[in-house]
Amino acid sequence: MTHAKKKQPLAQRPGLTMADLAKLAGVSKITISRALSDSPLVNVETRERLQELARKHGYKLNVSARNLRLRRSHTVAVIVEMKPSSGRTMWDPYPLSLLGGISQELTSAGYSVLLTTRQGAADASVQSADGLILLGQGVRQDAVRLYDKLGMPMVVWGAAGQGGDSHIVVGSDNRQGGISVAERFLSIGRRNPVFIGNPDHPEMAQRLFGFVDELADHGIKPLLLRRADFTLESGVDAVRSLHSRKVRFDAIFACSDLLAMGAIRALVELGLSVPNDVSVIGYDDTPLGASFLPPLSTVRQNWQEGGVLLARKVLALIHSQPVQSQMMATTLVVRST
Amino acid sequence: MTHAKKKQPLAQRPGLTMADLAKLAGVSKITISRALSDSPLVNVETRERLQELARKHGYKLNVSARNLRLRRSHTVAVIVEMKPSSGRTMWDPYPLSLLGGISQELTSAGYSVLLTTRQGAADASVQSADGLILLGQGVRQDAVRLYDKLGMPMVVWGAAGQGGDSHIVVGSDNRQGGISVAERFLSIGRRNPVFIGNPDHPEMAQRLFGFVDELADHGIKPLLLRRADFTLESGVDAVRSLHSRKVRFDAIFACSDLLAMGAIRALVELGLSVPNDVSVIGYDDTPLGASFLPPLSTVRQNWQEGGVLLARKVLALIHSQPVQSQMMATTLVVRST
């Protein structure tokens, strides 16, 4: 080690302060502050003069100082949870589209978005935020509980809690999604439906429950085919296994579009006709589904809107307004399968 | 209006301060500060005692105060650019996978990620960051120029600048991607290649240039088919138009996997064999490509890694270390098309 490296002597980007501007303009710094925040307490002319001055000199507000004084950060932390098992992060299109809505809404409300991956639980930067948005609840809600303890305004994306949550939950109404698929199958006279997915995911479990319950009302009990991967291959594989076990089925509800597409491919290979012999409905309405041959029927959830909702709810919480959990309606998109 | 709503009397989450802890422990606050930052200036025993105390009382560092004092924010702003024309934001899987790598790398270096959509150019929160990562350069580099003026450490994702950039650029080596496709076509004896894409995007332009240049070395001039949308339909449409214009072609380089898949579908419909009659190569290596029938050949770019690189470079810039622009190699993935 040649040099002390840890203690930098305080970085210094030059940057004017309000005090500097004040000196330049021959007024007090408080007047600058007021002028720049459009306070009616300062004369219109002075105000404009000072604003012009600030602009000319490229003045930049020191956010830390303001936040310190005002005891708030105008920041919402978004915590992206790791996926339960696989080491991969949740950086799939799915939670990320939420981010779009979140960012849009918060930014236009004058808030900043602090993006974090869950790591050091007690990350200081998270605690300094005014609110929290949690994407992905973690295995058995552990993440939720962890952050809940911070006592900050918090909104969680995911499946509805099993009653009495202390925090707000926003999510797609997975149960209703499952119901709508069941209704569709019933309406076209299917009697032997199969569910492909992984009920270990709370969301998928809800879909399954809705599906099962609705069918039960009509005396039908679907077959549950558990599949951990949501890949096309997994869908292919699922159908093949059904076939080799000589299961009779005439409808498939797949928990993702990829699974559904795989299923269809396998069906076609087996010489079965979609949807004549077997009807298939996927989930998510991924862009490709519509272009698939045949065009895929699916359940659509609006991520973008979900993000906006999440953002609005944290903001409401932050401003101490009453807020309720909310499930967003899903849409059954009937195409050709 | 019933009440003054704008001026809240200073929000107050209780929260201990170092001063409080100091009083509790009977030491001075500076000692607390030192103890909590593991300074060797304080006795090991006292240090541990104080740390324990802080933990017990759930002390939380006030980040704003520290940032103010230290004149840094330990924050990097990531600015997600709007797509040039379409009103849609860049919230597609593409830039978002970059985010994954960025977030991972910055977080583990102790930095926070501030996510912003480009909006008010001079967003205060951006200026308070220690560095900038720009995803998407905007129409004709306007975004880049805008942020460049801030004079902050900045790294841009995208096509290599046309010489003499003042900022660092990290990107996929699109030119090389184009070249590798050309080489492949040449090696399997194709003489009439077509390029489908939109050269208005700097990235795609690079792909085209590489493609064209490499082919030119062998006396071949590809046909350029301009398509603005990167959808499957657009690919279908492109091939149909080729066919109706009775163009002779035996290879297609499509600028996105979706385009490629559309092209293949259209070819099959027209009774042409892939790859016997026409070879097709896409771009991006989207998950579906591998499962497509036939499995799609494509050019892969590693987004995750790109994000990591971006993050490392800003950090280096922030620490005043020498940094250079870098193009990441692409991989030609040859499957069946």
Added chain:
DNA sequence: GCCGCATATGATATCGATATCTTGATATCG
């Protein structure tokens, strides 16, 4: 001509943490 009131501006204290400079106590050495 004095009081009251509105308007415009200033002085000061403060938010919470840390750099820097001091001070006090103990240890080391010639």
Added chain:
DNA sequence: CGATATCAAGATATCGATATCATATGCGGC
């Protein structure tokens, strides 16, 4: 034994912005 390190901890100033209280000026009414 006195001089000088070494270690531990405190006092103070400071980062930049803003809330709060105080001050100056103008103007109309009685």
